[in-house]
Amino acid sequence: MSKHTVLFELGCEELPPKSLKTLRDALRAETVKGLKDAGLNFASIEAYAAPRRLALKIVDIDAAQADTQKRFDGPAVQAAYDAEGKPTKALEGFMRGQGITVD
Known part of the structure; x- marks a missing residue:
C-alpha cells in the first residue's frame, strides 16, 4: 500500500496565545485517535500552532x-420466508437496513 505525507491546515480567527499549545495538542490527539479508529497507519504527526492557524503534518499515512469484511446476521430462515416462499416483513426490513433488495 502506498504512503503519503499530508499537511492539514486549519485557518481560524485569532486564537488566544495562552491557548495555542493546548489547542494544538488537542487537535493532534483527536486526529491520532480518529486515524487509529479508521484503521489508517502513519509514521508520525507533527503539530503546529500560530495565532490564526493550527496545522498537522502527517507523515507516511496509508493512502487508503x-x-x-463485516458479517450481518438476518432473521432465521423460518422467519425470513412465509409458507409460499415469499420474503416476510422481517426479511424485507433487514434487507432495507442493509441497503439491498431481494433480487
Missing part, C-alpha cells in the same frame, strides 16, 4: 484503508 485496508479492505474489511
Whole structure:
C-alpha cells in the first residue's frame, strides 16, 4: 500500500496565545485517535500552532484503508420466508437496513 505525507491546515480567527499549545495538542490527539479508529497507519504527526492557524503534518499515512469484511446476521430462515416462499416483513426490513433488495 502506498504512503503519503499530508499537511492539514486549519485557518481560524485569532486564537488566544495562552491557548495555542493546548489547542494544538488537542487537535493532534483527536486526529491520532480518529486515524487509529479508521484503521489508517502513519509514521508520525507533527503539530503546529500560530495565532490564526493550527496545522498537522502527517507523515507516511496509508493512502487508503485496508479492505474489511463485516458479517450481518438476518432473521432465521423460518422467519425470513412465509409458507409460499415469499420474503416476510422481517426479511424485507433487514434487507432495507442493509441497503439491498431481494433480487
